[in-house]
Amino acid sequence: MIICICNRINCSSVRAAVGAGARSPNAVQAHHGCKFNCGKCSCSIGEIISEEMDRQAPSPVLVAAE
Numbered sequence: 848m849i850i851c852i853c854n855r856i857n858c859s860s861v862r863a864a865v866g867a868g869a870r871s872p873n874a875v876q877a878h879h880g881c882k883f884n885c886g887k888c889s890c891s892i893g894e895i896i897s898e899e900m901d902r903q904a905p906s907p908v909l910v911a912a913e
Contacts, residue, residue: 850891851876853884861892865899872896 849857856879864878872892876882883889 850895851888853888854879854881856881856888856892858895861895862899865896865903870896870900 849855850861854876856875860879861875864875867878869875869878872889873883875892875896
């Protein structure tokens, strides 16, 4: 799905940018060599970043109590 109409950035492109280290909507745009035009996609990009960060977070290690 297209997230940023102005710069033709889709969900996969946002996820790829997060995988490469982008942690903010501005960093996602910079990863793709562009800047915000209208900015309407900023919240959607932020949500995808959050989802990806949650997905990439390591699972907590459970330790038995003594």
